[in-house]
Amino acid sequence: MTSVLYDAPGPRAKRRNVILSVVFVAVLALALWWIYKTMDDKGQLEWSLWKPFTQSEAWTTYLLPGLADTLKAAALSMVIALPLGAFLGIARLSDHRWVRVPAAVVVEFFRAIPVLLLMLFANEFFARSTDVSSSDRPLYAVVTGLVLYNASVLAEVVRAGILALPKGQSEAAQAIGLRKSQTMTNILLPQAVTAMLPAIVSQLVVIVKDTALGGVMLGFTELLNSRGTLAANYANVIPSFIVVALIFIVLNFTLTSFASWLEGRLRRSKRSTGAVLGAGDVDDLNAAEVGGTYGTGADQ
Amino acid sequence: MFDFISDYDDPTLLGAFWMTVKLTVFSGVGSLIWGTLLAAMRVSPVPLMRGFGTAYVNIVRNIPLTVIIVFTSLGLADIFGVTMGAPDDFELQGFRLAVLGLIAYTAAFVCEALRSGINTVPVGQAEAARAIGLNFTQVLGLIVLPQAFRSVIGPLANVLIALTKNTTVAATIGVAEAALLMKEMIENEAQTLLIGAVFAFGFVVLTLPTGLILNWLSKRLAVKR
Amino acid sequence: MKLRKVTAASAAVFALALTATACGSDDGDSGSSSSGGGEKIKIGIKYDQPGLGLKEPDGSFSGFDVDVATYVAKELGYEADQIEWVETKSADRENALSRGDVKLIAATYSITDERAEKVDFAGPYLLAHQDLLVKKDADITEATDLNDKKLCSVTGSTSAQNVKKDFAPDAQLREYGTYSECIAALQSGAVDALTTDDSILAGYASQDQYKGQFKLAGLKLSNENYGIGVKKGDTETVNKVNDALKKMVSDKSWDKAVEANFGPAEYKNEPAPEIGNIVK
Secondary structure, three states: OOOOOOOOOOHHHHHHHHHHHHHHHHHHHHHHHHHHHHHHHOOOOOHHHHHHHHOHHHHHHHHHHHHHHHHHHHHHHHHHHHHHHHHHHHHOOOOOHHHHHHHHHHHHHHHHOOHHHHHHHHHHHHHHHOOOOOOOHHHHHHHHHHHHHHHHHHHHHHHHHHHHOOHHHHHHHHHOOOOHHHHHHHHHHHHHHHHOHHHHHHHHHHHHHHHHHHHHHOOOOOHHHHHHHHHHHHOOHHHHHHHHHHHHHHHHHHHHHHHHHHHHHHHHHOOOOHHHOOOOOOOOOOOOOOOOOOOOOOOO | OOHHHHHOOOOOHHHHHHHHHHHHHHHHHHHHHHHHHHHHHHOOOOHHHHHHHHHHHHHHOOOOHHHHHHHHHHHHHOOOOOOOOOOOOHHHHHHHHHHHHHHHHHHHHHHHHHHHHHHHOOHHHHHHHHHOOOOHHHHHHHHHHHHHHHHOHHHHHHHHHHHHHHHHHHHHHOOOOHHHHHHHHHHHHOOHHHHHHHHHHHHHHHHHHHHHHHHHHHHHHOOOO | OOHHHHHHHHHHHHHHHHHHHHHOOOOOOHHHHOOOOOOOEEEEEOOEEOOOEEEOOOOOEEOHHHHHHHHHHHHOOOOHHHEEEEEOOHHHHHHHHHHOOOOEEOOOOEOOHHHHHHEEEEEEEEEEOEEEEEEOOOOOOOHHHHHHOEEEEEOOOHHHHHHHHHHOOOOEEEEEOOHHHHHHHHHHOOOOEEEEEHHHHHHHHOOHHHOOOEEEOOOOOOOEEEEEEEEOOOHHHHHHHHHHHHHHHHOOHHHHHHHHHHHHHOOOOOOOOOOOOOOO
16 A cells, blocks of 8 residues: 555665564564563562462452453443533534533533542542442542543544534535534534544543543542552562553553444445545554555555 | 641642643653654554554553553663663652653654644645655655644643643652642541642643643644635 | 434433432432441451451452451441441542441551541551561661661652651652552562551561561551541440450450461561550
8 A cells, every 4th residue: 555645665665674674673572582581580470470360369359340340430431421522522613602612611621630630529529419329439430530531632632623624624515505513413523533533542542541540549449459459469569560551452452443443434434534535444453543544554 | 728738848739730840841842752753653654663653552552651650660660770860869760760651651642643633634735745756754744744733733732731630640659749749638637628629720720721822822823724 | 423413412411410410419428327237337448458458369358457347347236247348548538437438447547636637536456656678688777777778658658758757858768559569669679678557567578478578677667556437426336346446355356366467477566555545
């Protein structure tokens, strides 16, 4: 696949690429060996530290329940934050002042406060004015905090996407007699969402990871919090961090791969998506691959 | 009600937030540079660079920041001996390690925001640039990136605001910024909500102007199409 | 994406938020009223401190705090299977009590004046001191030895603040999120000592994985009176818990619990404290 950003590589460029690749692989191998050697010297590779992860109890008592809580909180937050974010983003672009200003206030306010504190306040709110049982409350508080923050961020992403679209798009929509709401939903929003997909997916990944904040003060037993309990038992801090990091990578990688698959399907079904025309069929390692427009598809 | 605040002098409330600002500025500049380089790698003609950029972004942004920051100290400094030129000064070492971790993490988001921006630049721009004989570096540096930057000031503002708040994670390796002072206060005063409100206000004061100024900038600099 | 879907979803969200606020706006502290009978009792503990409060791989709980709490609960009329353990993080302890999320808290909860304004304390049931955990062959014998040493403690904890302000302002202090991380740093040689309450240190030193590697320096740098937190104003429960603690000491269960949890660490514990006698 060629890209719009550069010409197809000639014989010299190809040769240079091969040499670069060989050097890079050599350096990488050297670095990995050094990491292995140092960890071995410091006794971090001792089997006793890693053995717990081969036993079922470490998983059934700590990691899997933690993972379940992380997934629950993340899924709920995404499902609520995505539409709410789109709504707030559109509202901020409204022609009516009374829609625009409140939306702006909400967005600016909630993205200014650290999520951890939002969760803390949400927890207190649920305790004081609802009947949510104390065992469910951390989940509610975590989801509320994540939704308020991430909906605000997503609103900004959507708004930026809409503003970046060529003016001709909305003008053409007006010219063929579409109403403002039709222009927004049928013309602008789909293009903006497609163009901004990498940023949106990044934000979904942030949601998954930020569930970890619930464990800091509220005792929400998500994955990272469970890791602490696990490490206290098996005395394997560094291995436990590595294992949990791997779980998060796999989890988020699955999420981003799914998003890019979905996006590919959307694109196939609607051939013309304005700003990001000319997408190749890119489904490689590249998770949040959107365009391919500028040659981001890896070697094919 | 707030008189306990004056009991803290090492650091003071303002001093702790000043540390937050310093972390934000250093990491912000660093991650903008590293993030731009990563974005350039991801669209570059060299397959290897594309592969590296892709792998980097997909690994780093998928790990919780807490894990990355703890790793800089517990792994990088303690096990691999990377003490950032300050082996015997934990304060300085912690600060530098935290900045390093924050740059490594935030750059992945800068990169993705920029890639979104690159997507909004019409294809014709790059095609025209190539037609007049510009090479890859020139197409990207002179034509595409300047337009891309201007269209993603909004998302970049998000990243910067997120970074400001993410500096609180530096407390997990003992950098004396706002979140660490907050923990000390909560430990001593037993008034979690009140103290939380004070610090939430502090962060609003820091991030709200950032959001508003960059929002105004993004309107001013938007590429008219 | 159709606007209809978006609006419907956000409408649903708002409706949810409204109902959530509407249904319970009148009663603020309904959760605290349950007590006694065949019901469960909720007790707040730490989940990640070996020797004091630890969630074991089989899902059970162990530690001195857990043993004390179990004994107290029994005296209050709750069998072991009627106890529901709840993890209470340090920052959330006062709020968890005042909201009524938990009836009691036994989670290395030192009695201080500031805390006593927010919650009531029964006990103390253990007198601990800030101390150092060092490698077996280290020679730190006095607090003044600390100034040129590298220490580790938990971010924002009282122990960390004490080091900075009082004992060793010139020492290099590294702060981590949990003690496990400090132990890892101690093991790798990045720090010379881990400092916090000797009871917590003894718990770590008695763990199988660390047995024989570390020792307590025995410095007694501060007095930490561990109490059982009770909701402010609940004098009845405070008295019952105090009676239970007295009984626990007099029937030697207290000594057994100390031996079982801290024994292997050569931890020289203080004798059982007198109820209400807070050592400053």
